[in-house]
Amino acid sequence: DAGVIQSPRHEVTEMGQEVTLRCKPISGHDYLFWYRQTMMRGLELLIYFNNNVPIDDSGMPEDRFSAKMPNASFSTLKIQPSEPRDSAVYFCASSIAGELFFGEGSRLTVL
């Protein structure tokens, strides 16, 4: 079975540009999470969904960030406009029975 699939793996963009990160969770998993990891702040939960419904987005830094899950097999995290402080590795994870399965991450660099 394929794991969690994220794209792009690497993104370099300029400040002010829109960034869209994509995630395909493991089939059958009913929870999907978006995390951000930086050296300074560690691993932070941004938002999570249960059965495609956003449950808690209190970790989303500000209105520039938005996430959607239009169906059980696809989710996006959008940053508009992007800023240099958004540079980080963004992980998507899906879960069943409490165990998190992480994708390989999307490394975002905002210049």
Added chain:
Amino acid sequence: QQPVQSPQAVILREGEDAVINCSSSKALYSVHWYRQKHGEAPVFLMILLKGGEQKGHDKISASFNEKKQQSSLYLTASQLSYSGTYFCGTPRWSNYQLIWGAGTKLIIKP
């Protein structure tokens, strides 16, 4: 409240044992352990629930003492493949909203 992990880093020779601790200032009903190798995603190790149980995963085991609000991860006869950063996660409101410790970096030398 972020759980506190100790030590921050440890260097071992292959075959030596290590203990990594995770403590919280709030009552816990579960502790989650993950390992992340450099440049890779975190990988699940185990979840410990209330009851002071111990769990094992290969030569890695863990205990959970909810009265002391802490968990310890034990790595026995460490192998090179154990190198990485170990994170504990504790629930904020539910098992799906984890707050992560800062991590313990484990380096195993041959």
